[in-house]
Amino acid sequence: xxxxxxxxxxxxxxxxxxxxxxxxxxxxxxxxxxxxxxxxxxxxxxxxxxxxxxxxxxxxxxxxxxxxxxxxxxxxxxxxxxxxxxxxxxxxxxxxxxxxxxxxxxxxxxxxxxxxxxxxxxxxxxxxxxxxxxxxxxxxxxxxxxxxxxxxxxxxxxxxxxxxxxxxxxxxxxxxxxxxxxxxxxxxxxxxxxxxxxxxxxxxxxxxxxxxxxxxxxxxxxxxxxxxxxxxxxxxxxxxxxxxxxxxxxxxxxxxxxxxxxxxxxxxxxxxxxxxxxxxxxxxxxxxxxxxxxxxxxxxxxxxxxxxxxxxxxxxxxxxxxxxxxxxxxxxxx
Amino acid sequence: xxxxxxxxxxxxxxxxxxxxxxxxxxxxxxxxxxxxxxxxxxxxxxxxxxxxxxxxxxxxxxxxxxxxxxxxxxxxxxxxxxxxxxxxxxxxxxxxxxxxxxxxxxxxxxxxxxxxxxxxxxxxxxxxxxxxxxxxxxxxxxxxxxxxxxxxxxxxxxxxxxxxxxxxxxxxxxxxxxxxxxxxxxxxxxxxxxxxxxxxxxxxxxxxxxxxxxxxxxxxxxxxxxxxxxxxxxxxxxxxxxxxxxxxxxxxxxxxxxxxxxxxxxxxxxxxxxxxxxxxxxxxxxxxxxxxxxxxxxxxxxxxxxxxxxxxxxxxxxxxxxxxxxxxxxxxxxxxxxxxxxxxxxxxxxxxxxxxxxxxxxxxxxxxxxxxxxxxxxxxx
Numbered sequence: 263x264x265x266x267x268x269x270x271x272x273x274x275x276x277x278x279x280x281x282x283x284x285x286x287x288x289x290x291x292x293x294x295x296x297x298x299x300x301x302x303x304x305x306x307x308x309x310x311x312x313x314x315x316x317x318x319x320x321x322x323x324x325x326x327x328x329x330x331x332x333x334x335x336x337x338x339x340x341x342x343x344x345x346x347x348x349x350x351x352x353x354x355x356x357x358x359x360x361x362x363x364x365x366x367x368x369x370x371x372x373x374x375x376x377x378x379x380x381x382x383x384x385x386x387x388x389x390x391x392x393x394x395x396x397x398x399x400x401x402x403x404x405x406x407x408x409x410x411x412x413x414x415x416x417x418x419x420x421x422x423x424x425x426x427x428x429x430x431x432x433x434x435x436x437x438x439x440x441x442x443x444x445x446x447x448x449x450x451x452x453x454x455x456x457x458x459x460x461x462x463x464x465x466x467x468x469x470x471x472x473x474x475x476x477x478x479x480x481x482x483x484x485x486x487x488x489x490x491x492x493x494x495x496x497x498x499x500x501x502x503x504x505x506x507x508x509x510x511x512x513x514x515x516x517x518x519x520x521x522x523x524x525x526x527x528x529x530x531x532x533x534x535x536x537x538x539x540x541x542x543x544x545x546x547x548x549x550x551x552x553x554x555x556x557x558x559x560x561x562x563x564x565x566x567x568x569x570x571x572x573x574x575x576x577x578x579x580x581x582x583x584x585x586x587x588x589x590x591x592x593x594x595x596x
Numbered sequence: 597x598x599x600x601x602x603x604x605x606x607x608x609x610x611x612x613x614x615x616x617x618x619x620x621x622x623x624x625x626x627x628x629x630x631x632x633x634x635x636x637x638x639x640x641x642x643x644x645x646x647x648x649x650x651x652x653x654x655x656x657x658x659x660x661x662x663x664x665x666x667x668x669x670x671x672x673x674x675x676x677x678x679x680x681x682x683x684x685x686x687x688x689x690x691x692x693x694x695x696x697x698x699x700x701x702x703x704x705x706x707x708x709x710x711x712x713x714x715x716x717x718x719x720x721x722x723x724x725x726x727x728x729x730x731x732x733x734x735x736x737x738x739x740x741x742x743x744x745x746x747x748x749x750x751x752x753x754x755x756x757x758x759x760x761x762x763x764x765x766x767x768x769x770x771x772x773x774x775x776x777x778x779x780x781x782x783x784x785x786x787x788x789x790x791x792x793x794x795x796x797x798x799x800x801x802x803x804x805x806x807x808x809x810x811x812x813x814x815x816x817x818x819x820x821x822x823x824x825x826x827x828x829x830x831x832x833x834x835x836x837x838x839x840x841x842x843x844x845x846x847x848x849x850x851x852x853x854x855x856x857x858x859x860x861x862x863x864x865x866x867x868x869x870x871x872x873x874x875x876x877x878x879x880x881x882x883x884x885x886x887x888x889x890x891x892x893x894x895x896x897x898x899x900x901x902x903x904x905x906x907x908x909x910x911x912x913x914x915x916x917x918x919x920x921x922x923x924x925x926x927x928x929x930x931x932x933x934x935x936x937x938x939x940x941x942x943x944x945x946x947x948x949x950x951x952x953x954x955x956x957x958x959x960x961x962x963x964x965x966x967x968x969x970x971x972x973x974x975x976x977x
Contacts, residue, residue, distance in 0.1 A: 347939060347971065358969065365962070367972040370942045380960055380972055540744065541757040557756075560939055 267577055269568040270552040272398070272427075272532045274456035276503050276571070282492045286460070289488030296481045305487060308494035309464050313436045313449070319466050321475045324482060326426060326450040326463030327352045330392065333446070333465075334360050336474045337420055341388045346376060348560040350398045350424060357392070369400060371536070371561070372526070376404040378412060385419045394424040396431045399556050399566040401528030403433050410435055414442045420470065422446045429454030429504055431529035436466050443469035453531060454500045455493050460486035507531045511569045517579050521586055522596035532568045537596055539589045542582075549581045611668040611687065612717065612769055615710035617730075618650050619722035620675040620698055622745045650721050653745040653758045654680040657721065660762030661686075663769040670715050672706045700729045707733035717741065717768050719761065727751045727779045731798045739774050739801040741765055752809060752903040752937070753777040753800045760808035768803045775804040775822045776849050778903045796847060796902050796913075799864060825934040825966065826850045830857035832967040833898070833932060842892035843870045844877075844885060844924075846899035846913045850932050854898065867915040882917045889923050896928040897921075901944050901963070903937045908975070909957065910947035918950035926956055931963040935971070938963050944975045 277283070302322060310317040323329045330353045334343065343361035345354060347368050357364050367380055374397065385391065391413060397404050405413075405423070413421050425447050428434050436447050447466040452458040462482065467475055482490070493499075515525045515533055524536040534556075539545070543555035543565050554566040569575065586596050658680060661667070669688040671677030676694045691713060692706040703726065707718065711734070720730050721743040730740060742754040743761040755761035781797040802809065804821055830853040837843065845851040847865045855862035860875050862868050869877030869888050877888055889895055897916060901908050908931060909916050921929075931944070946957045962970045 358966075362968060364966075364969045365972060366969070368939070368941070368943075368974070370974065377960075383960070384972065541760065544757075544759070557940075561942060562756075562940055 266550045266552055267570060267574045268552050269570050269574065269578060270554045270566075271458070272453060272530070272566075272568045273458045274453060274503055274507070274531070275569075275574060276456055276506075278456045278489070278493060279499050282457075282489050285492035286485040286489040289483075289485035292484045295484070297484055297487050301487055301491065302480075302482065305462075305482075305491050305494065308491065312494060312497060313447075313466055315436055315439055315466055318472070319439055319468075321465040321467050321478060322482060323463045323465065323478075323480050324486070325452070325461040326424065326448045326465075329448050329463050329465045330422070330424065331356045332475075332478065333392075333422055333448075333471070334390070337390045337471075338362060341390045341420070342384075344381070344384050344389050344391045346393060346397065346404065348397075348399055348556060349392075350394050350426070351559060353392060353394075353424070354559070369397070369404075372524075374400040374402045374404070374526070376409075378409045381409070381413055385413065385416055388418040390420045390422065392422045392424065394426065395433065395435075396427050396529045398426070398530070399532070399554065399560075399564070400526060400534050401427075401530045401532060402526070403431060403529055406433075407435070407438070410438065410445070414438075414445055417444060420444050420446075422448060424448045426450050426453055427530040429500060430508065430531050433529070439466050439468050446471045451490055451493060454504055455497070456500070456503060457486075457489055457493060460489045462486055462490045507569050510572060510575055514567075514569060514575050514579065518582070518596075521583060523582075524596075532566050535565050535567060537563055537565060539585060539596065542585060545585050546578075546581060551578055551581055553578075611666055613670060613713070613715050614667050614765070615670045615707065615713075615715035615718040616654075616677050616681065616688075617672060617703060617706060617710070617718065617720045618654050618676050618680065619703060619720070619726040619729075619745070620650055622650055622722035622726055650745045651675075651680060653743055654721050655683070656758035657719070657743050657762050657765075658684045658686065660759045661765050662762075663766045666769050667765070670710050670713055672702075676702070676706065700725070703729040704733040711737060717765070719743065719765060721745050721758075723749055724751050724780055727753055727800070728781060728797055731779045731800055734800065736776075736799070736801055739768065739803060741768070741802065742800070750904040751778055751780045751797075753779050753802060755808050764803045764805050764808050767805045767808075773804045773821070773823070774801050776800070777802050777809060780902065780904060795907075796865065799849060822934055822936055825936065826853040827857070828967050829932050829934070829964055830854040832964065833930070834858055838894065838896075839872060840894060841871070842876070842888055842895040844868075844880075844888075844895070844897045844916075844920075845870065846897065846916065848900040850900045850934065851898060854932070867913065880915060882915055882920060885915060885920050886923075889920065895924055896930055897924050898930045898932060900933045901931065901938065901941060903940070906941040906944045906973075908944050908946060910945075910949065910954075916948075918948045918953040921948065921953050921957070926961075929957075929961075931961060931973075933963055933965060935965040935969065938965050938971050938973065941973065944973045946975060 306317050306320045310320050334356050338361045342363040343357045344365045347366040365384055395404050423435050439445050445468040449464055451462040518525045526534045543553050546553055556564040664686045670691050671681050671688050672692050672694050673690050674694040681688045692709045717739055719741045722745055741761050741764045743758050744754045755764055776799040779797045779800055781795050833854050834857045845868050852862040863879045866879035899908050946954045948954055958975050960972050961975050963973055965971050
């Protein structure tokens, strides 16, 4: 095993309860069999109950990114794909590859606001709008209900909201799906549920999406399915982890601000940090701390740092302080 | 006869000859809040206790170069190169003379000698001012690797760090392809007053390792190279050009790619005019442009924002005066640029000198960044 501190993929640093791990192990004993459709149905029921929608709207998949890819494949034909920049990177790459026309709206610091008028102006043709809400990597809620309602009024527009960090932000449009056939919400058990290794994603699909997914059937891996069912049987365990993550997020943010870094408010389990120290991600990597360098796809000087355990966060903070000291004499502000 | 360093003997054969020039005063203003060392400012920086930044950067560069055994350096004596090289096991040869107080002219003079000596790559350590001097001396004769040694570096020609620059040197040795990156002319006096006044000064050729470059980073290693992106934009634009329409192409390599795709020449820093696949104007000034605008009914402008600061009008393309823009109209302005450049910009900027025109240009506008990809950017004035 590597000793690296992984603060680059927004994972939950705490393992799930032992009951879930035992369930996953139980699933492994059935490795010679495909998953039982009845158990898949049970997971759908649990997820429908958790999301407060009827079961028919729930589509299962191995990872929410796979669902987003499928949506782009199916619904970008004859439609423009509209996204913000930056956004969840695998989705952007997929849209670049398959969309007939990709329009990206540049978010700019320090507010990272998405202007409702731009979306309205850009959706004057049939469009597929994909928004990660909260946005990855800014951690900001980009659209509210009023804005979503305005977008959904146009029936030529399909709106897909990626709510991978819903459990941290508390903001959701899931309850609007039954009313708006042109809305879908994508979620995952990778983040708050601490099941990134199980790769369970689900779509809360509006009526206009359901037809396309009617033949979409996924046999989830046995261990993933068992773990997910156990997790959804009693999801209350995530509450403590979320609270601890948010508390740590605010602590790390304040500590970084004390040094002089610009840290943006977040509604997720990660922080967006602005720095003038060149190549800081690589310097941290040299110290076996992995963070995500956003300058590869957006403005220079930004890194995204996931919130780890208090111990991991302390190691990150002490190292970034050291790096700052080394650079301070050169005139680099944090 | 130039002095030959001890560890140089017998190692020249088959080695790549690389020039290294260090601007010893670059970046000194930063630590004492002076934002640059152009002109006489560096003396003030010294009085304020500023320390030299370049030694550390140069040492970092040299320590990270992996292909040390495959290169022989040509360096200026003393603090312009020799001092740092001596501490490493790299073959080197001295050239020129370094005065006690160095200046831009020394940089240009020594580079000239290096070029005459047959260097294949020039590595320089400095800031935007040094990049201008290097451009004056090198132009497009050989590729360069630019090591950033300043507080604020705006030209996209620079590597993101000394370590990244070392990797670019290694990539050059391995035979990577080359691309052109911008050198900006930053007005340090304006910058000290918190105003970013810059214009496009020229282009230098660099090893095409986009992820290691300051403002030219691509989205990922699977993305296209800068050259491929420009060619893709060019193909798309040329395919969608209207007939019987005058196209005024501004400065920049993306616009040059468009003209090249049509089989036409293009001045890199000038405004050229095309009508129905024919070149109807070269390196035009405002008078020349206005004359063409009278002659042709349908007309469009194509421009690319300046990397780093995003200016589309008012810097680098002064030929597009407020009068020209007014006649053309906002709806006939086509913006192009690689994703690697555009995604690095917070917004686009205009400063035509005419408030009314600047206001007209403000708001959201699309930039073509690929064959089927556009970015919506805010234009600010």
